Amino acid sequence: MTAAIPVPATAHRLSLSGMSCAGCVATVENALKNVPGVTEASVNFAEHTATVQGVVDPKTLIAAVTAAGYGAAELRGAEDESEKEAAELAHYRALLRKFIVAGVVGLPLMLAEPFGLMPMLDTSGGRVFWLAVGAATLGVLIYAGGHFFRGAWKGLRAHNANMDTLIALGTGAAWLYSMLVVAFPGIVPSLARHAYFEAAAIIIALINLGQALEMRARGKTSEAIKRLIGLQPKTARVIRDGKEMDIPISEVGLDETIRVRPGEKIPVDGVIIDGHSSVDESMLTGEPMPVEKKVGDEVVGATLNKSGSFLFQARRIGADTALARIIEMVRRAQSTKPAIGRLADRIAAVFVPAVLIIAVVTFLAWFNFGPEPKLSYTLVATMTVLIIACPCALGLATPISIMVGVGKAAEYGILIRNGEALQQAGQLTAIVLDKTGTVTAGRPTVTALVPAPGWDEPKLLAVTASIETSSEHPLAEAIVAAAKEKGLKLSSAASFEAITGHGVSATVENKKVLFGNARLMEKYRIDLAQLPACAAELAAKAQTPMYLAVDGVAAGIVAVADPVKPDSKAAIARLHAIGLKVVMITGDTRVTAEAVAREVGVDEVLAEVLPGDKATRVAELQQRGEIVGMVGDGINDAPALAQADVGYAIGTGTDVAIESADVTLMRGSLHGVADAIAISRATVRNIKQNLFGAFIYNVFGIPVAAGVLYPLTGLLLNPIIAGAAMAMSSVTVVSNANRLRWFKSGSST
Amino acid sequence: MNAWPVNLAGLALIGLIVWWFWRYRPKAARVAGSQPIEVVVADGVYTPARIEVPAGKPVTLRFLRKDPSPCAEKALFDSLGVSADLPVGKPLDVTVTPPRPGEYEFTCQMRMYRGALVAK
Numbered sequence: 001m002t003a004a005i006p007v008p009a010t011a012h013r014l015s016l017s018g019m020s021c022a023g024c025v026a027t028v029e030n031a032l033k034n035v036p037g038v039t040e041a042s043v044n045f046a047e048h049t050a051t052v053q054g055v056v057d058p059k060t061l062i063a064a065v066t067a068a069g070y071g072a073a074e075l076r077g078a079e080d081e082s083e084k085e086a087a088e089l090a091h092y093r094a095l096l097r098k099f100i101v102a103g104v105v106g107l108p109l110m111l112a113e114p115f116g117l118m119p120m121l122d123t124s125g126g127r128v129f130w131l132a133v134g135a136a137t138l139g140v141l142i143y144a145g146g147h148f149f150r151g152a153w154k155g156l157r158a159h160n161a162n163m164d165t166l167i168a169l170g171t172g173a174a175w176l177y178s179m180l181v182v183a184f185p186g187i188v189p190s191l192a193r194h195a196y197f198e199a200a201a202i203i204i205a206l207i208n209l210g211q212a213l214e215m216r217a218r219g220k221t222s223e224a225i226k227r228l229i230g231l232q233p234k235t236a237r238v239i240r241d242g243k244e245m246d247i248p249i250s251e252v253g254l255d256e257t258i259r260v261r262p263g264e265k266i267p268v269d270g271v272i273i274d275g276h277s278s279v280d281e282s283m284l285t286g287e288p289m290p291v292e293k294k295v296g297d298e299v300v301g302a303t304l305n306k307s308g309s310f311l312f313q314a315r316r317i318g319a320d321t322a323l324a325r326i327i328e329m330v331r332r333a334q335s336t337k338p339a340i341g342r343l344a345d346r347i348a349a350v351f352v353p354a355v356l357i358i359a360v361v362t363f364l365a366w367f368n369f370g371p372e373p374k375l376s377y378t379l380v381a382t383m384t385v386l387i388i389a390c391p392c393a394l395g396l397a398t399p400i401s402i403m404v405g406v407g408k409a410a411e412y413g414i415l416i417r418n419g420e421a422l423q424q425a426g427q428l429t430a431i432v433l434d435k436t437g438t439v440t441a442g443r444p445t446v447t448a449l450v451p452a453p454g455w456d457e458p459k460l461l462a463v464t465a466s467i468e469t470s471s472e473h474p475l476a477e478a479i480v481a482a483a484k485e486k487g488l489k490l491s492s493a494a495s496f497e498a499i500t501g502h503g504v505s506a507t508v509e510n511k512k513v514l515f516g517n518a519r520l521m522e523k524y525r526i527d528l529a530q531l532p533a534c535a536a537e538l539a540a541k542a543q544t545p546m547y548l549a550v551d552g553v554a555a556g557i558v559a560v561a562d563p564v565k566p567d568s569k570a571a572i573a574r575l576h577a578i579g580l581k582v583v584m585i586t587g588d589t590r591v592t593a594e595a596v597a598r599e600v601g602v603d604e605v606l607a608e609v610l611p612g613d614k615a616t617r618v619a620e621l622q623q624r625g626e627i628v629g630m631v632g633d634g635i636n637d638a639p640a641l642a643q644a645d646v647g648y649a650i651g652t653g654t655d656v657a658i659e660s661a662d663v664t665l666m667r668g669s670l671h672g673v674a675d676a677i678a679i680s681r682a683t684v685r686n687i688k689q690n691l692f693g694a695f696i697y698n699v700f701g702i703p704v705a706a707g708v709l710y711p712l713t714g715l716l717l718n719p720i721i722a723g724a725a726m727a728m729s730s731v732t733v734v735s736n737a738n739r740l741r742w743f744k745s746g747s748s749t
Numbered sequence: 750m751n752a753w754p755v756n757l758a759g760l761a762l763i764g765l766i767v768w769w770f771w772r773y774r775p776k777a778a779r780v781a782g783s784q785p786i787e788v789v790v791a792d793g794v795y796t797p798a799r800i801e802v803p804a805g806k807p808v809t810l811r812f813l814r815k816d817p818s819p820c821a822e823k824a825l826f827d828s829l830g831v832s833a834d835l836p837v838g839k840p841l842d843v844t845v846t847p848p849r850p851g852e853y854e855f856t857c858q859m860r861m862y863r864g865a866l867v868a869k
Contacts, residue, residue, distance in 0.1 A: 158794045
């Protein structure tokens with residue numbers, strides 16, 4: 001049956017780009033109207049927006065506009081958590097009210113009974129009193145426990161037993177039995193004439209209290225998402241018709257020009273078109289240093305403009321901004337489960353009916369073999385079994401820790417794709433680091449100039465830079481940059497030729513110039529004897545020596561090095577400290593690679609590996625029984641990242657669309673890898689604690705409640721104690737998960 | 750008191766529990782293709798809880814969460830890799846595509862709310 005509920009028609013608003021004339025309006029409108037599910041579409045040319053009614057995925061609408069040759073993005077209000085928080089607060093207060101009402105009825109009954117202050121059942125005055133108590137308890141069950149009974153009834157009809165079923169059956173049976181004793185005492189043996197109204201009321205009170213406390217604790221588990229949503233500025237200062245105006249961020253359209261002044265947050269993603277500034281991106285990437293931005297550079301919404309004022313053009317809005325995608329990615333990851341939680345899921349799925357069966361078995365066991373007053377014992381044990389069993393703690397154990405762990409990681413600029421990656425990361429035995437851009441800065445610089453007799457440093461650099469201007473090699477960029485920095489005048493190079501794996505040759509100022517490695521010099525029989533013998537020394541210092549020869553005569557050595565990131569050594573020490581074998585992989589020569597390896601302290605070097613072979617080398621490590629994490633850039637190293645058990649894409653900044661990586665590290669420091677592994681391990685440990693606690697609680701709690709200890713010790717659990725234990729079990733699980741919020745990055749210690 | 754009737758009733762009750770909660774499969778609600786399927790989230794159950802949908806085609810479920818307790822907050826389609834945060838009192842559309850015929854469960858985080866898409 002489909003419930004008849006009033007559902008408003010969904011309206012989507014799109015910002016359009018590329019519309020140059022009014023004629024485009026009809027094209028876009030038709031494209032939108034042809035999308036299945038669309039009932040109405042209208043385009044406002046002045047605003048460059050479209051409003052679409054109907055049941056349709058906004059992505060389909062955007063695809064339709066794009067196919068028609070225009071650009072589109074969904075206009076969406078900034079996410080607002082306040083409504084959700086208000087609803088949660090109202091529910092929390094309602095639960096507390098129910099706790100108090102049920103407590104006010106139950107507590108005096110519970111306290112008075114041991115002191116014999118209650119009237120006897122078998123007097124007429126006593127019966128009237130107990131009937132009144134029964135009516136008051138019924139009021140409690142309806143007001144404070146009504147939702148359990150409704151849930152139980154609806155669940156029963158839907159063939160789905162849940163926690164409500166257990167609570168409703170437990171407290172309902174207590175009330176019914178007690179009313180039977182009060183109303184028809186004759187049908188119950190005299191020893192078993194005992195009313196359990198106080199148990200029903202107190203159990204309802206405690207479970208409401210437990211749910212209220214759990215709700216409080218749960219609010220904290222989603223703090224990371226709230227913090228990310230809170231980063232979003234509310235307004236943007238756009239320039240329309242030459243006038244600056246503040247508008248809500250949901251109204252910012254594609255390609256609009258936006259002004260950002262010093263100290264303001266950048267509202268959406270875009271490209272600077274005028275001005276320059278330094279921007280603090282730490283809130284998203286965790287990278288502490290502000291980034292310089294000039295015309296043509298991308299800026300990211302929610303980051304903070306520090307010093308200058310600039311204009312930029314909006315390129316990504318609404319759900320497409322980096323912040324929105326980060327929030328989406330964290331949310332999605334928070335809802336995934338690692339394999340470790342699957343067993344609990346399977347148990348949770350059959351848990352309640354299994355407990356119902358145990359309750360029936362308990363009933364029959366006490367009924368057949370219990371001591372007198374048999375009926376009382378039977379009722380108490382059965383009720384206690386129903387009340388103590390807690391499927392919630394079991395079901396919550398994994399997801400709640402994942403939620404806090406994944407959220408905490410996001411605070412450090414670490415985006416974990418799913419729960420599986422998190423669990424795998426906890427089991428790694430080896431980590432493979434790509435050298436360039438991971439261990440080193442990825443920006444080579446000229447570190448030494450060694451001229452041959454008759455040459456000087458500026459001349460050596462000028463000739464080298466002249467020939468390298470035409471090259472696309474990363475080292476060439478470093479040499480040209482060094483020459484420009486020194487203000488050297490460069491000559492034009494003719495007949496340029498790249499000699500793969502060796503270097504380059506060209507004609508500069510009518511002279512035949514060769515520039516490359518020792519193999520190139522050997523190939524052209526250049527005598528290197530007249531150069532100072534420093535090549536080996538340079539290589540040993542992780543500097544790559546390159547030779548220049550002019551008209552067949554050696555002219556000097558230019559050494560280039562990619563400096564190691566300042567914190568790589570400390571981060572690698574942390575990886576060692578958590579018991580990982582650290583392997584560095586690079587296409588560089590073994591001598592250079594080993595020099596870097598010595599500097600940072602890795603265990604094994606895989607040098608001279610061609611880019612396409614990195615995945616194979618990772619697979620070889622896996623064949624040796626290692627569980628391998630691979631750290632590299634998300635694009636060139638994609639196959640190796642995919643091959644590894646856990647792939648870490650490092651230094652992506654706010655470009656979070658790295659599909660090949662299990663974990664995306666937005667900042668460039670290797671400490672991010674150590675942090676990611678530490679958070680993963682802490683989260684998996686937390687899940688294990690929760691699962692252990694929840695299993696042990698139920699595995700011991702249910703048999704004790706059923707009375708297995710009674711024949712040995714005479715101990716039978718009071719149902720009120722069972723209610724308290726049940727109420728606290730999920731609170732304990734959530735509170736334990738919340739401990740993960742105190743995780744601290746090892747890089748700051 | 751003669752124990753036999755009670756024992757027999759107990760055993761019958763166990764049989765009933767097994768059949769009612771584990772063996773019985775309620776008929777799936779059939780829904781017209783182009784409309785979103787309204788799913789009310791209240792009192793511990795999704796209504797409707799079993800929905801027949803065509804396999805290989807996108808289907809939109811319009812969740813209306815009436816239960817404010819955090820248990821009802823998420824709707825997870827584990828086998829389809831889709832999850833949604835449901836706002837209280839406001840409908841939320843979730844579009845999923847069951848790739849092949851079969852049963853695709855959707856649940857809350859704790860698996861107390863349980864429903865299934867029966868793709869045919």
